[in-house]
Amino acid sequence: LIEPQAVPLERVVGPEIGSWFGELHAAHGVQLRLGTGVVGFTGGDRVNGVVTDGDVALPADLVVVGVGIRPRTELAEAAGAMVEDGVLTDARLRTSLPGVWAAGDVARWDSALFGRRLRVEHWANAHDGGLAAGRSMAGAEISYDPVPFFFSDQYEAGLEYAGHVPPGAAARLVVRGDPRSGEFMAFWTEPTGSGVRLLAGMHVNTWDTMDTVQSLIRGRTMIDPGLLGDQSVPLEDLAG
Template sequence: MSPRTFIIAGAGLAGAKAAEELRRRGFDGRVLLIGAEPERPYERPPLSKDYLRGESPREQAYVHAADWYADHAVELETATTVASIDPDALRVTLDDGRSLHYDALLLATGAEPRTLAVPGAQLEGVHQLRTLADCDALRERLNHGGHVAVVGAGWIGSEFAASARQRGLGVTLIDPVALPNERIFGPEIGAFYRDVHAQHGVELMLGDGVAALEGDGRVERVRTSSGRVVDCDLVVAGVGVVPRVQLAAEAGLEVDGGVIVDERLRTAAPGVFAAGDVARAVHPFYGERIRVEHWYNALHQGPAAAAAMLGDPVSYDRIPYFFSDQYEVGMEYCGHAPRWDEVVFRGDRASGAFIAFWLLDGRLVAGMNVNVWDVNEQLQALIRGRCAIDRGRLSDPDTPLDALAG
């Protein structure tokens, strides 16, 4: 047996996939996977979609079968928190007082929901949605019907709103932005999603914030900044997440909008790596540090970090990708496009099936397929190719995507 011990702090998707990769690559030392939640690792996307609506079994959300960890000699410690790291001594301390030596340490501590900072946010009936436990409480609550005020029209808020409508609840979606996810997509796609929700009976209160939640012990209404009042039986706040960097920061590791790592996912401390929602990594393709808080990144960056822990010269350069399902609208988005100068469409948005292309200086920087499938890899290849693309051919459905390069 190799005498080495690899510790993974955070038993989410990135952590679980890193453990799997260590064993897949034949690492025969100790692997400790330490997770604060009482659950074995699970995937979060079903928590705002099919599992939340009661359409898929709990078992389907887990990353591995229950016996996988023992079968692969992965020492999974649930309901256990890594309390501190001593990077000089190569040791971590757990919340139960144990102190453990590591040869390599992966920080996969993920992200946590931002709390709603308004009066009344502590009232009963005010929920957030990050964990299986959060989801179980909401899943049960959806059985009782009523009206839900959803605060935040980002991914979690929008998907929860869709699932709640599908379960027959009344929904008011409140956000100070003018259009859902306008910052990422721009006005055209923002308007598309606004209309999708409106067509499904969601009352949209955009351009208006939440001033206070009110009720006698339990939330009964939301008061908006403009003075409107929304009577409700529950509130779900989806106001973004923040990377869980405290552990790294307290250990003196560099933290700036995430745990800072290079393209090999290494921090500056010997043997300490980071991956998933918590990591802000140098992206070789973009030449800058980016933090991606999506499923696909956790799925692939965890294993990449595992390879790096084993000394492989990895260079994590996958084009960022995410997906979202709302009602009958499924989409995939790829790219990293803080700026663009034009959006070109292929297909009619009104039909609900189309591709959107974001261009900067005539080159594709992001793409999104809505109810059109098996094209996202081609979109990623076009982004990676950085070639100038003819707009007419881009919008022409008869021109195959892979014929567009050059």
Template structure:
């Protein structure tokens, strides 16, 4: 029975943690809620860091989940700039802050997120090497892109995933020269496969981005602490004034691992293992957002999803489970991206090797279409590009697991909501 004598602690002040705190109060929890964030900024959303805020189209204050005064008004004990260095599961306590404050919990939520993977090559200590994960990173990168655009400078980006491509688009809008170095054969290959990855390569080439596929950075060359060039393993040297490492993110599991919680294999994406109720191997500890690895019943596999929607929905789901509500977390993975004049939304899960064909509805050459990843007639994933208000229908198709005609999928006159019936 949840009551005012209980203490719920949330470790991690991103979107998942902030929405979990909000949900606890919205669901009527009157006990103590402690939200511990290792950044000094109030909890914020991350998509604007590589989109609107980076481009100067959104104000800094627009990224925050709540107004600063909201936390005190809702009796949320917010600790900014504080790290948790230990969980004692036997005593049910966490230790945090410079003074080693120890607080007992009844339920604990880990929403520690992920951190950028680092380039393990010479030259990463130079002043012009960047990552993009935190608001401070975006503020710095925004200044860098402004200067590169003004001076016709060169940015080399390691990695052609979503962050790499969104920053490439932003850099070109500022007027910077951009080279993207990527180990795969196309951008986004591990997510979209070669069929749609090529579309993004063409999009960026049309806007002046240079790609160097099938290679990786081996050294960043500098002088007097500043970047001069980036070298690749095939002997090429690319001029650069700045370098962005966008080679993925690793779940922040050190705290959970030290506490003896079950951790997923890195081959499966790593993360803290949770069940369908977002409970870890300790029934009083939950995990949500980028750090959580859960078995998705729809796709019959373990997933760790690093996108905004997972934090937005996972935090509240974990909060309700902590309160004893009967909740199963089985959201269809969803993410979105904006690059130049292309806007897209992707629903589902269909990495290369899981599907047998890609069906296109619309005109891919005009970048106005829906793509479906299909296996044995069943839709595993769908991506709408510059076509809107179809996400619910695409997710309905995925959830139905119905066998559909590929001819009907490709026919723009066949209503999507009739195909899953």
């Protein structure tokens, strides 16, 4: 695995939790080359190697390139819709063009909950946003304002993540449970009053917790960080 960041998934989950995922993959035999970029491929009709930015040539039978997506906004732009890292919509998922809605990876909607425009590249948003756009087209006065959510399965680790940490936010990490046990939760928080409130929460193999996490985020609930990190306190009890 060749990754330019110092830690896998660092941009999404930060260095501590990203390291946990790095160790998980290493324990399954993956060689991690971190802080390393790819500058080219070698081969003829088919690839036989990868060249890193350290000028190291690595042999490869197969290369999987996972570098994110760029939304295809050309059609919307050509039609005159407002586009800025995605097709801009209001809370009813209407674009700036009459009779045109946008949902899913391509849509950047106005989130009252997070006080900013959001564009989310995950399955749940494509599913829920599609349904919401349909209702909006049919005349319902919806307000699409989800707590973003995604899931992933990596070996024996099933994870779910809900929330949004704005880029550059100095979120404080609170961990509940022992990551070495393979079952834990992680929360990204910001100070509020005499406690913290959740920006995002994630679990690994600690199922049926995401509804509570989402309601704590949506309710902007003030929480004692000590209780948040204390496994003996049911998460539901923190909701007030």
